[in-house]
Amino acid sequence: MQYLPNIIFALALALGLSFFTMNIRKLLRNIKLGKDVNRTDKKPERLKNMLMIALGQSKMVKRPFSGFLHIIVYLGFIIINIEVVEIIIDGLFGTHRIFQGLLGDGLYGFLIGVFEVLAALVFVAVVLFWLRRNVSNIKRFLSKEMKGWPKNDGNYILYIEMVLMTLFLVMNATDVSFQQAGIGNTISQFIAPLFDGFSPEGLHTIERTCWWIHILGILVFLNYLYYSKHLHILLAFPNTYFANLNPKGQFTNLESVTTEVKLMMDPDADPYATPPEGAEDAVPEKFGASDVADLNWVQLLNAYTCTECGRCTSSCPANLTGKELSPRKIMMDTRDRLEEVGRNIDANKGVFVDDGKQLLNDYISPEELWACTSCNACVEECPVNIDPLSIIMDMRRYLVMEESAAPQELNMMMTNIENNGAPWQYNQQDRLNWAKEE
Amino acid sequence: MNVPTMADMMAQGKQPKVLFWVGAAGSYDDRAKKISRAFVKILHQAKVDFAVLGTEESSTGDAAKRAGNEFLFQMQAMMNIEVLNGYEVKKIVTCDPHSFNTLKNEYPSLGGKYEVFHHTQFIQNLISEGRLTLDDTTLKGKRVTFHDPCYLGRANDVYESPRELIKRLGVNLTEMKRHKSTALCCGAGGAQMFKDAEKGDKEINVLRTEDALETKPNIIATGCPYCNTMMTDGIKFKEKEAEVVVKDIAELIAEANNL
Numbered sequence: 001m002q003y004l005p006n007i008i009f010a011l012a013l014a015l016g017l018s019f020f021t022m023n024i025r026k027l028l029r030n031i032k033l034g035k036d037v038n039r040t041d042k043k044p045e046r047l048k049n050m051l052m053i054a055l056g057q058s059k060m061v062k063r064p065f066s067g068f069l070h071i072i073v074y075l076g077f078i079i080i081n082i083e084v085v086e087i088i089i090d091g092l093f094g095t096h097r098i099f100q101g102l103l104g105d106g107l108y109g110f111l112i113g114v115f116e117v118l119a120a121l122v123f124v125a126v127v128l129f130w131l132r133r134n135v136s137n138i139k140r141f142l143s144k145e146m147k148g149w150p151k152n153d154g155n156y157i158l159y160i161e162m163v164l165m166t167l168f169l170v171m172n173a174t175d176v177s178f179q180q181a182g183i184g185n186t187i188s189q190f191i192a193p194l195f196d197g198f199s200p201e202g203l204h205t206i207e208r209t210c211w212w213i214h215i216l217g218i219l220v221f222l223n224y225l226y227y228s229k230h231l232h233i234l235l236a237f238p239n240t241y242f243a244n245l246n247p248k249g250q251f252t253n254l255e256s257v258t259t260e261v262k263l264m265m266d267p268d269a270d271p272y273a274t275p276p277e278g279a280e281d282a283v284p285e286k287f288g289a290s291d292v293a294d295l296n297w298v299q300l301l302n303a304y305t306c307t308e309c310g311r312c313t314s315s316c317p318a319n320l321t322g323k324e325l326s327p328r329k330i331m332m333d334t335r336d337r338l339e340e341v342g343r344n345i346d347a348n349k350g351v352f353v354d355d356g357k358q359l360l361n362d363y364i365s366p367e368e369l370w371a372c373t374s375c376n377a378c379v380e381e382c383p384v385n386i387d388p389l390s391i392i393m394d395m396r397r398y399l400v401m402e403e404s405a406a407p408q409e410l411n412m413m414m415t416n417i418e419n420n421g422a423p424w425q426y427n428q429q430d431r432l433n434w435a436k437e438e
Numbered sequence: 439m440n441v442p443t444m445a446d447m448m449a450q451g452k453q454p455k456v457l458f459w460v461g462a463a464g465s466y467d468d469r470a471k472k473i474s475r476a477f478v479k480i481l482h483q484a485k486v487d488f489a490v491l492g493t494e495e496s497s498t499g500d501a502a503k504r505a506g507n508e509f510l511f512q513m514q515a516m517m518n519i520e521v522l523n524g525y526e527v528k529k530i531v532t533c534d535p536h537s538f539n540t541l542k543n544e545y546p547s548l549g550g551k552y553e554v555f556h557h558t559q560f561i562q563n564l565i566s567e568g569r570l571t572l573d574d575t576t577l578k579g580k581r582v583t584f585h586d587p588c589y590l591g592r593a594n595d596v597y598e599s600p601r602e603l604i605k606r607l608g609v610n611l612t613e614m615k616r617h618k619s620t621a622l623c624c625g626a627g628g629a630q631m632f633k634d635a636e637k638g639d640k641e642i643n644v645l646r647t648e649d650a651l652e653t654k655p656n657i658i659a660t661g662c663p664y665c666n667t668m669m670t671d672g673i674k675f676k677e678k679e680a681e682v683v684v685k686d687i688a689e690l691i692a693e694a695n696n697l
Contacts, residue, residue, distance in 0.1 A: 258548065
């Protein structure tokens with residue numbers, strides 16, 4: 001019977017990790033529903049981006065207050081994981097504070113002392129984050145798309161973090177031998193007096209309870225990630241690595257269009273020529289995007305990485321002037337639709353069965369898309385290099401090239417370009433008149 | 439005003455060093471035409487060997503591309519590339535950040551590879567080569583704020599050359615709260631210039647003009663013909679025409695140098 005806790009622990013760990021692995025596989029499969037795009041070039045530059053932006057948080061701190069709080073929570077998360085390693089070893093082998101013996105009192109005390117300070121700081125930061133979200137009137141947390149789940153999700157994450165930090169500190173405070181040793185109990189020594197008068201058994205029960213809820217909580221939190229905006233803690237790294245490195249103003253030149261245009265402009269091309277061999281079963285290319293599978297995998301990765309912080313939306317000129325467009329909503333819609341497609345595939349034994357829905361119209365309206373000025377403010381703002389503009393542009397392409405559904409004034413502008421070589425209705429022969437006036 | 443065309447030059451057996459890409463706004467829009475003329479005056483003063491395409495120039499296709507019409511864009515691009523390559527153009531300068539971005543970034547993969555400059559970069563080079571000096575007395579003491587065009591700034595990371603030029607005019611350069619990479623769009627990009635805005639509670643150019651007016655400027659400097667139009671409209675909307683003027687940097691330089 002004495003091995004029972006170890007067995008239960010091993011089972012819980014195995015269950016938590018396998019459920020997590022299952023969801024990650026689902027995540028990868030969904031991302032791979034996107035079209036291919038080559039993002040394997042310029043490896044050193046990509047690595048640098050990842051180290052600076054994801055690890056170094058260089059874009060987070062552009063808004064110093066939330067950036068600073070975020071760094072505390074982030075450091076806490078990364079560093080306290082050493083403690084989680086100890087918990088896992090202890091849990092599996094029935095040891096207690098195994099690192100204390102391995103590292104020696106000095107180093108162990110120093111480490112735990114740092115963890116305790118971090119835990120307390122994280123707690124304070126998380127409380128401030130909660131107040132920002134729920135009490136202070138910060139516009140980007142009050143947007144339409146932040147009602148319901150997105151709002152609750154944000155708060156659940158903060159509650160879980162508060163509980164985990166509290167459990168860690170109480171666990172240390174009620175660990176009698178740890179308190180007596182007086183090493184590394186920088187914060188917990190002030191919590192310990194709250195438990196004065198408890199019997200040694202009582203203290204031990206509290207310590208064990210905290211220990212168990214702490215590690216089970218971590219396993220639950222790990223599995224919560226997939227369903228939450230908190231997934232960014234993992235995906236920020238690949239997302240910044242695979243981000244676009246070209247100048248922001250450079251939009252892709254669709255290759256399928258290039259082929260067609262070259263054919264159109266080639267005087268020797270024979271429009272009735274038999275297509276080259278192997279082309280018969282080629283599916284005609286769809287121009288632009290109306291659903292998630294028309295987007296590329298980086299755009300889908302972007303959608304899963306989005307933390308819904310709303311920095312993009314708060315800097316979007318269209319949003320600032322009351323238009324429907326919110327770049328954050330574009331990303332959230334893309335993820336929601338992708339999840340829906342994924343569930344459809346799961347329910348239909350691995351194949352997608354048409355559900356009569358798509359990203360365009362069912363999630364994102366043309367009005368939102370047409371409000372974009374393509375100014376790149378959203379792309380610039382994103383702390384993890386998400387590119388909402390590329391999705392907006394791909395969907396505009398679909399509206400124009402597949403549905404001829406541009407606003408009337410834009411159709412006129414395009415007709416003018418076609419006929420007069422300028423967006424206005426002027427004669428091309430008058431192009432140099434400006435030089436003769438004064 | 440003497441503005442040589444590539445066709446004229448070719449007829450004389452000459453190959454100009456640089457092509458001035460005027461752009462549709464610079465050719466047809468009454469306000470933007472003044473920017474084209476101011477820039478030509480600067481080119482003349484610095485004795486730059488340049489030419490324009492004139493009637494052979496056509497829309498770069500930027501507005502069509504950003505409106506979603508990739509077909510029209512690529513047709514325009516390939517026609518323009520054919521003309522440019524026919525004249526063996528190597529260097530291009532333009533006063534329009536949209537043409538600048540498209541020619542520089544989107545033409546290469548379609549076969550059009552050129553060295554492309556925004557006019558502020560080009561003028562800055564002329565100064566550093568000692569071919570042009572700016573008179574810093576004419577506009578001395580004026581309060582100037584610079585509105586970053588998205589397609590010059592965020593799109594291509596060109597923030598310094600316009601500012602360097604403004605400082606050389608001896609004026610007092612003040613920054614808006616949103617500037618450089620956090621600048622607010624004028625509202626014209628992404629083909630918005632050619633349509634009414636979607637329903638909202640304010641026009642973008644008005645919001646941007648408010649940003650500018652907070653700096654209490656005498657002059658709002660721009661480096662884009664579309665930004666110029668939007669900011670000018672914003673100033674009219676705010677009824678500040680008597681106190682504030684909107685000028686392209688090329689115009690300010692021409693004015694300072696009495697061209």
